[in-house]
Amino acid sequence: MFGLMRAKKCGTSDAEKHFRRLNYCGTCKTMGSLYGQKSRLLLNHDTVFLAEILTALSGENVNDWGKSYQTFNCLNVPSGEMPLSLQFAATTNVILTEFKLADHVADEGKRRYKFAQRAFSAEFQKAEDLLDSWKFPLAEVKGILQSQTVRESEISGNSANEILENLAAPTSDATAIFFAEGVKLIGKNDSVNLARELGSAFGVLVYLLDAFEDYAKDFSVNQFNAIRAAFNLKESVMSAEAKRKTVSLLRELENRIVEKIHALPIAENQKTLFAARLADNLQRKLKTNLPVVRAKTVCAPKSKRTFAQRWQVASEKAKTMARGFSWQMPLVFLFVFAFALVAPAQEVKAAKSARECFDLRFNLMFLGTMFGSVAAFPRTLLMNNPEELLTKKGRRKKMAQAAAGDGSGDSGGWCDACCCCGDGCDCCCECNGCCDGCDCCSCD
Numbered sequence: 161m162f163g164l165m166r167a168k169k170c171g172t173s174d175a176e177k178h179f180r181r182l183n184y185c186g187t188c189k190t191m192g193s194l195y196g197q198k199s200r201l202l203l204n205h206d207t208v209f210l211a212e213i214l215t216a217l218s219g220e221n222v223n224d225w226g227k228s229y230q231t232f233n234c235l236n237v238p239s240g241e242m243p244l245s246l247q248f249a250a251t252t253n254v255i256l257t258e259f260k261l262a263d264h265v266a267d268e269g270k271r272r273y274k275f276a277q278r279a280f281s282a283e284f285q286k287a288e289d290l291l292d293s294w295k296f297p298l299a300e301v302k303g304i305l306q307s308q309t310v311r312e313s314e315i316s317g318n319s320a321n322e323i324l325e326n327l328a329a330p331t332s333d334a335t336a337i338f339f340a341e342g343v344k345l346i347g348k349n350d351s352v353n354l355a356r357e358l359g360s361a362f363g364v365l366v367y368l369l370d371a372f373e374d375y376a377k378d379f380s381v382n383q384f385n386a387i388r389a390a391f392n393l394k395e396s397v398m399s400a401e402a403k404r405k406t407v408s409l410l411r412e413l414e415n416r417i418v419e420k421i422h423a424l425p426i427a428e429n430q431k432t433l434f435a436a437r438l439a440d441n442l443q444r445k446l447k448t449n450l451p452v453v454r455a456k457t458v459c460a461p462k463s464k465r466t467f468a469q470r471w472q473v474a475s476e477k478a479k480t481m482a483r484g485f486s487w488q489m490p491l492v493f494l495f496v497f498a499f500a501l502v503a504p505a506q507e508v509k510a511a512k513s514a515r516e517c518f519d520l521r522f523n524l525m526f527l528g529t530m531f532g533s534v535a536a537f538p539r540t541l542l543m544n545n546p547e548e549l550l551t552k553k554g555r556r557k558k559m560a561q562a563a564a565g566d567g568s569g570d571s572g573g574w575c576d577a578c579c580c581c582g583d584g585c586d587c588c589c590e591c592n593g594c595c596d597g598c599d600c601c602s603c604d
Contacts, residue, residue: 164366164441165209165434176433182222183211183246186229190250192237194290195283202257202280206366209434210342211249213355216426218245218346247290248342254280254287255298259305259334266309267383296341304333312384320402321409323390328367335363351425358420365413369445372406407446414442 167180187208191199215222220243222229228238257280264273277284291298308330317323325332339359340352371378371386378385379396387393391402398406418435 164206164362164369164445165437166205166441167208167437168440172433173429176429179215179222179430180212182225182229183215183249184208185234186222186225186243186246187211187249187253189228189234189237190242190246191253193239193242194247194250195254195286197237199254199280199283202253204253207249207253207256210252210339211245212430212434213339213358213424213426214245214248214342214346215243216430217343217348217351217355217424218243220245244346245342248294248345251287251290252338252342254283255291256338258284258287259302263305263308268381294341294345297337301334301337304330304337312389315389317390320390320405324368324386324406324409325364327386327389328364331367332360332363335366336360354420354423358417358424361413361416361420365410365417365442368406368410368413369442372410373445410442410446414438 167184172180184205188200188203191203225243226238226240228236258277261273261277261280264270265277288298308327311327311330315323315327317326336356336359339362340356343349343351343355368386375385375387375398376396377383379388387398387402387406391399391405393399393402417438421434421438422431424431
């Protein structure tokens, strides 16, 4: 599972953003607590989706989670009791990485995959031990996944769709078990069968989408590809018919998953949010604009704040947070003011105290943004028109001119519907695929 449920902040309420952040950061921090800090490098968005599902089903109030989950400090990992939903999602993330690496070693045998296996061997063993303590059918899952090689060598099915579903069965069955066992672990036995069906459909979608995206790469290195095998393709470019039929199947799977999501006993706004997230990410990955019956979230473009406006906002934020301090007030004011002036707006906006602003010093998103800003500053000074290029619209214009090969300023089809979910956060809402390949859709 590799990013199909990547979240967008556009069009979501503060409560929804908070819920997502605590599950995302919570899964990451729980991995750090259970399996060491380096295991956090393995985090992916789809196991965070599993954490969100389990948290929503359990009815837990994320605001009751421990202090380490609430803080913006990425280095502050939890100790003691941790939510079962996060423990299971973190362990699932680690064990799925073990399976994926084993698959890469079997298929390619490259040194980097063998090195990763050795580097994380202790973490993998610890994850297996924890799953065993939960009575998780790990041996069954391993057997299911090991059957993949046999299925690939003995293609069976009367049609392309049957072949594809047969090849996707191991991933489907394994994912179904993870979803079902997670729901069972949190004590929601009434939803186990529904979770199993959701996981099964999700597993098929992940497997086929991976084959769809990797078709050209697999062809170039002569690796097995499910779509190539199902349609008996001989060319490096997928045929129009195979693409059309595969996209149709993926859309059917999307509808099946959305149906299962809406059947879950969770809040309606969460159902809508998960369904919309799946539709947005799938459309971007497929690079199609097929009509989909779903609720659309349209965010109006936000104008870039001037330095004077940012100064004013930072000053107001600092005044609010410095209240209640005595002799430390001037120091707190200056500290919060500096962070509010330069830090990612969405992170500072979410901070509710001076302490949380202080914790931003150890937030990976903040550090990455600051490093990127400093690294880009010399290059910006060398540009012909630095003021114009400081805005996203200016950058898009320059990229379009380069693509057109002239300085006419014609947009060249580049999307002007990108919006900023708070200054410092690049995000694209309704770009209809025209932003694929640029960096304006990389926000989480």
